[in-house]
Amino acid sequence: MIRALIVDDQSMIRMGIRAILESQDDVTVVGEAENGQLGVERSRRLRPDVVLMDVRMPVLDGLAATRALLGPQSTEGHTPRVLMLTTFDLDDYIYAALEAGASGFILKDSEPDDLIRAVRVVAGGEALLAPSITRRLIENFVETRPRQLTGATALNGLTAREREVLRLMAFGKSNGEIAAALYISEQTTKTHVSRILQKLDLRDRVQAVVFGYETGLVTPGSQS
Numbered sequence: 001m002i003r004a005l006i007v008d009d010q011s012m013i014r015m016g017i018r019a020i021l022e023s024q025d026d027v028t029v030v031g032e033a034e035n036g037q038l039g040v041e042r043s044r045r046l047r048p049d050v051v052l053m054d055v056r057m058p059v060l061d062g063l064a065a066t067r068a069l070l071g072p073q074s075t076e077g078h079t080p081r082v083l084m085l086t087t088f089d090l091d092d093y094i095y096a097a098l099e100a101g102a103s104g105f106i107l108k109d110s111e112p113d114d115l116i117r118a119v120r121v122v123a124g125g126e127a128l129l130a131p132s133i134t135r136r137l138i139e140n141f142v143e144t145r146p147r148q149l150t151g152a153t154a155l156n157g158l159t160a161r162e163r164e165v166l167r168l169m170a171f172g173k174s175n176g177e178i179a180a181a182l183y184i185s186e187q188t189t190k191t192h193v194s195r196i197l198q199k200l201d202l203r204d205r206v207q208a209v210v211f212g213y214e215t216g217l218v219t220p221g222s223q224s
Helices: 011-021 036-046 062-070 092-100 112-123 134-143 149-157 160-170 175-182 186-200 205-214
Strands: 002-007 027-033 050-054 081-086 104-107
Touching: 002 011, 002 036, 002 112, 011 027, 011 112, 027 036, 027 112, 036 050, 036 062, 050 062, 050 112, 062 081, 062 092, 081 092, 081 112, 092 205, 104 112, 149 186, 160 175, 160 186, 160 205, 175 186, 186 205
Parallel strands: 002 027, 002 050, 050 081, 081 104
Antiparallel strands: none
């Protein structure tokens, strides 16, 4: 059972998300919070698997709340996955959420099936890389940052196959799509992804995508 916490300052949004999630047999909503500060407190107490976090909220915004839950200053043994809820303004809040450790982004007006899928994907340990959001967001994010020379050196520690898998990950491809493109099994793809994250000391696929752009393995505007 996936345990979810909804953090949003709009009660109607919280009610709508709760209704969608609780219509599923494998998801339960363990709590709600109307600002980031309460979201952090309730996450630490309720220990959800996934926190659906609004970006802009009073008292403490979603970015600061995500940092509190996932950043170095967090001393909690339990680390939830954070799924950011956004209207997609491509603002600095979203860019910084990548660095804060968010595992995905979803639009507030997404279809119910997309929301449910997002929660399941994030709860399963993967990052949600919706093509409608993430590629443009990450390209804009990376264009504002200097090339990572140390990261480029780290690429040398990957095998040729792992570099190709990372390149496809950076285009937002799912494990199934990567497997089909490289004519390998999905389980083999999962193994490659795990080894890539381990070798590069990355948290999840979002960080892997950012790494791919920052090191020049993939360049903004290029095609898969």
